[in-house]
Amino acid sequence: MPLFRRRPPEFAMPTGTLPCAESHCANQTAVACAYRDRRGRNCAIAFCPQHWTLVGGVVYCRRHAGTIAALGSAAATNGSLPELGNRGPSLVNWVAGAIDDGVVGLLERVARVGETVKTETAVTVIFDAKRRRRWERSWKLIENTGINLKVAVEVAADADDALIDARVGSCVVARGVPPWIARRRAGVDVSAQVDEEQRRLFSQFFLDNIATEVAQQRAEDFADRRA
Ligand SMILES: [Zn+2]
Ligand SMILES: [Zn+2]
Incomplete structure (x- = not known):
């Protein structure tokens, strides 16, 4: 038995000495965002404890916290994070989250005996046949023989x-640009209620078009199986 036990390490909230980048915030306790993109560039915008976002105990600005949340913390350490200004993964994650219940319900309704719905909860990078990168989140109808149907949201x-x-x-x-981004580009400001309604319409538009195509492909698939 050791005579002295070492004290266990205690969790300490990170605290900094930089001015906070949030407008109207006078705090000098900010820490720089830890985001480092695939080209090795750092975000370095600093926020105080009131305005930063922690993901896995690491300080990020709001934009990059959204990207890390979308891609999963593992992406932060393998040098594959998207360019500093790229919102693609977090927007894909938002759209996928908004239609998730709808897509799962839709696939469950059209599933045949032996098929199950598999939901991917993280955004992943995919390379197409021409080696172009895109980010996607997907839902699949799978059977023991493989994937029968795949629905994806991507950028x-x-x-x-x-x-x-x-x-x-x-x-x-x-295809579409999320409403709050479209408004920002057009310099338009709306009430929270209008914002909520526009987001709902945007999600519904995606869901309706997915539902139509899923029904179509299932009908063709059914005809093929009978032929
Ligand atoms: Zn602040
Ligand atoms: Zn950042």
Whole structure:
């Protein structure tokens, strides 16, 4: 038995000495955002404890906390994080989260005996046949023989980072810029109530188009099986 036990390490909230970048905040306790993109560039915008966001105990600015939350903490350490200004993964995550219940319900309704719904909760990077990167979150109808149907929300890595696509199989069925981004680009301000309604309409538009294409592909699939 050791005579002296070492004191266990105690959790200490990070605290900094930098001025906070939030407008109207006078705190001098800010810590720089830990985000480092795939090109090795640091975000370095500093926020105080009231205005930063912690993900896995690490300080991020709000934008990059959204990216880390979308990609999962593992992405932060493997040097594959998107460019500093890229919102693609967090926007994909928002759209996917907004339609998640709807897509799962839809796939459960069309599932045949032996098929189950598999939901991907993290945004992942995908390379297409031409080695172009895109970020996607997906839902699949799977059977022991493989994937029978795939629904994805995605954004291209080298194009407009807010132009979100919904895909059923290989077919793009809906495309759009989330309403608050579209408004910011147009310099339009709206009430919280209008904002909420626009977000709802945007999600519904994606969901409706996905539902139409899923029904179509299932009908074709059914006809093929009978032929
Ligand atoms: Zn602050
Ligand atoms: Zn940041």
